Amino acid sequence: MGVQYGFSEQQTEIRNTMREFAKERVIPARAELDEKEEFPHALLQELGKMDMMGLYIPSELSGFGGGSFDFCIAIEELSRICIGVSVSYAANALGSYPILLFGTDAQLKKYMPPIAKGEKYCAFGLTEANAGSDAGGIQTTAVLKGDKYILNGTKQWITNGGEADTYTIIAMTDKNKGARGASAFIVEKGFKGFSFGKKEKKLGIRCSATRELVFQDCEVPKENILAREGMGFIVAMKTLDTSRPGIAAQGVGLAQGALDEAVTYARTRVQFDKPIIANQAIQHMLANMATKTEAARALTYAAARTIDAEEKDVSKISAMCKLFATDVAMEVTTDAVQILGGYGYMREYPVEKMMRDAKILQIYEGTNQIQRNVIGAALIKEYASMK
Amino acid sequence: MHIVVCIKQVPSSIAVKTDPATQALTCTGSDYLINPFDENALEAALVLKDSDKAKVTVLTIGAAQAADVLREALGRGADAAQFISDAAFDGSDAWATGKILAAAIQKLGDVNLVICGKQTFDGDTAQVGPSLAEFLGWPCVAFVRKIALEAGALKVERMYEEGFEKIALPLPAVLTVGKEINTPRMASLKGRMAAKKAQLAPITAAALGLAPETVGAQGARTRLAKMAPVPRKSGGIKVDGSDAAVAAKTVVDKLREMKLV
Numbered sequence A: 001m002g003v004q005y006g007f008s009e010q011q012t013e014i015r016n017t018m019r020e021f022a023k024e025r026v027i028p029a030r031a032e033l034d035e036k037e038e039f040p041h042a043l044l045q046e047l048g049k050m051d052m053m054g055l056y057i058p059s060e061l062s063g064f065g066g067g068s069f070d071f072c073i074a075i076e077e078l079s080r081i082c083i084g085v086s087v088s089y090a091a092n093a094l095g096s097y098p099i100l101l102f103g104t105d106a107q108l109k110k111y112m113p114p115i116a117k118g119e120k121y122c123a124f125g126l127t128e129a130n131a132g133s134d135a136g137g138i139q140t141t142a143v144l145k146g147d148k149y150i151l152n153g154t155k156q157w158i159t160n161g162g163e164a165d166t167y168t169i170i171a172m173t174d175k176n177k178g179a180r181g182a183s184a185f186i187v188e189k190g191f192k193g194f195s196f197g198k199k200e201k202k203l204g205i206r207c208s209a210t211r212e213l214v215f216q217d218c219e220v221p222k223e224n225i226l227a228r229e230g231m232g233f234i235v236a237m238k239t240l241d242t243s244r245p246g247i248a249a250q251g252v253g254l255a256q257g258a259l260d261e262a263v264t265y266a267r268t269r270v271q272f273d274k275p276i277i278a279n280q281a282i283q284h285m286l287a288n289m290a291t292k293t294e295a296a297r298a299l300t301y302a303a304a305r306t307i308d309a310e311e312k313d314v315s316k317i318s319a320m321c322k323l324f325a326t327d328v329a330m331e332v333t334t335d336a337v338q339i340l341g342g343y344g345y346m347r348e349y350p351v352e353k354m355m356r357d358a359k360i361l362q363i364y365e366g367t368n369q370i371q372r373n374v375i376g377a378a379l380i381k382e383y384a385s386m387k
Numbered sequence B: 001m002h003i004v005v006c007i008k009q010v011p012s013s014i015a016v017k018t019d020p021a022t023q024a025l026t027c028t029g030s031d032y033l034i035n036p037f038d039e040n041a042l043e044a045a046l047v048l049k050d051s052d053k054a055k056v057t058v059l060t061i062g063a064a065q066a067a068d069v070l071r072e073a074l075g076r077g078a079d080a081a082q083f084i085s086d087a088a089f090d091g092s093d094a095w096a097t098g099k100i101l102a103a104a105i106q107k108l109g110d111v112n113l114v115i116c117g118k119q120t121f122d123g124d125t126a127q128v129g130p131s132l133a134e135f136l137g138w139p140c141v142a143f144v145r146k147i148a149l150e151a152g153a154l155k156v157e158r159m160y161e162e163g164f165e166k167i168a169l170p171l172p173a174v175l176t177v178g179k180e181i182n183t184p185r186m187a188s189l190k191g192r193m194a195a196k197k198a199q200l201a202p203i204t205a206a207a208l209g210l211a212p213e214t215v216g217a218q219g220a221r222t223r224l225a226k227m228a229p230v231p232r233k234s235g236g237i238k239v240d241g242s243d244a245a246v247a248a249k250t251v252v253d254k255l256r257e258m259k260l261v
């Protein structure tokens, strides 16, 4: 019945561990966390004790030493039950990748172990009010004064904002240089001049914390720059290339979760004296949902394996899986609500939340239009280089 | 400090069926799990391990598949496991089970504290903990909801239906606990990976120095003569619902009659 993706023994264990956790701990909590818009701190703390917070972090830095594929498996299982919890979990990796990919030994040793153990959370700050898809338009500045960079500006809609202790921030060190004038910094909660806006009210993923990061003459030690001055956008793009399969995995898990609900319901809901699943119209909907979910999974795993194989340029495959799996998640969750009819629209059933949660996946870490732009640009480059 | 936790594999509640002829429980081919109160016992031991650097050993008696509960316990943080398995143990009652466990604990030699679940999901006797304490000659407090270790002795709270007792007792000792005491943790990924590889060779009656006729069905002091289902409560009053208006009136009349509305 199951499709064989060649999981190692370790990967099977990762899947089972997260599956059991999601079932035992997240199912009973998800509706209330959503309703109260409460950050899933206790769940993340428990995931820390279960070695899951450090899954993607090397063992020398107190992590588990897993790769992209391992991490995607974990995200998928958590997302099957709740995207709000899974983004609060996975955004730690988004915030950490700049350090893992570009950090010095000293930066790695200082910042990664507490994140790996789940003692501290992490977040990534690129977006601003006037710079979303067009990240090149960021206006936050960083000016070197003595042994400190002074940051000024406001980041918007930062996942884990306020909850995290460690932030990786993209700011302009030289506005005249355009894209080459950006740099990446590690900023700690508590640094002078760093504060937070209020928690945003959202359509979905309501338990996840989304806040503004406000820098007013914020003092960041010089040694907290990542890579070099001018490398900011390279840091950001490599980070997103690495993290996008995680968003794809959210899409796969969410689609699977919605499919689980839809099939279960269709088998038991009786109308016209037969279960609704006996109608071919319903079966065909379910067949499409299942097929697209499996295709999304296969593409996501392929992207994760490509990253693990240390392929140099993963932009295209990474964008492809994010685009495809999250479009599938939107479609499958919408169809799941349709199959549950009016019950699906009610909060007593989990699919209305799944549908609300799905939308963000097509927006964050680059909208799906932007993913198509990335794929298009990669195609142009690829074919231009062909003789 | 060496803590032993006795755990039992029990059928998951959904999977149990009763044989209509004998009324005995049949659990073949169903799902198994750690007896829920034993999970609390393990957690209580692991909490002491976290705070007082204790060593935790888990014991189970059972057939081959029972080793699964030991792996689960190792995954959660137990340091060692003893898989006690021998056909001679089949049919043990609470008395014989206590005897076997006590023999295994004595053989370990350096045990200071034994924690058991207050009762099992299947047998439901609540006797094994006290029984093994008797064999060991150690004090026992059952139905504990709080454990504190102070200056090498125990201070525990024992539950009653309306309230609790505070009891001080020396070590070594046996405690049994219920679900009130804690929320069991889940196994960590590294723990699970390591537990998969653990070697769990069966420890036999001979290895524990127990003569086969003193344990199992032969050594049992009690015999299960008969099991019977609890009589169902009578089904209340059924109202014919074919005509909604009539049905509603009937229900309201009944409620009025009973002075409920």
Ligand SMILES: Cc1cc2nc3c(=O)[nH]c(=O)nc-3n(C[C@H](O)[C@H](O)[C@H](O)COP(=O)(O)OP(=O)(O)OC[C@H]3O[C@@H](n4cnc5c(N)ncnc54)[C@H](O)[C@@H]3O)c2cc1C
Residues within 6 Å of the ligand: A091, A123, A124, A125, A126, A127, A131, A132, A133, A134, A156, A157, A158, A159, A160, A202, A210, A360, A363, A364, A365, A366, A367, A368, A369, A370, A373
């Ligand atoms: C809940 C949530 C959490 C977030 N978390 C983070 C975070 O942790 N860190 C962070 O840095 N950011 C985060 N973001 C920001 C997110 O990445 C951006 O919202 C996203 O990149 C889109 O930017 P925008 O919202 O400004 O939309 P815009 O860029 O204004 O886009 C509006 C619309 O125009 C389309 N569009 C724009 N340009 C083009 C183009 N060239 N071609 C075709 N279509 C185009 C877009 O696809 C979209 O449909 C988060 C956002 C949300 C809502």
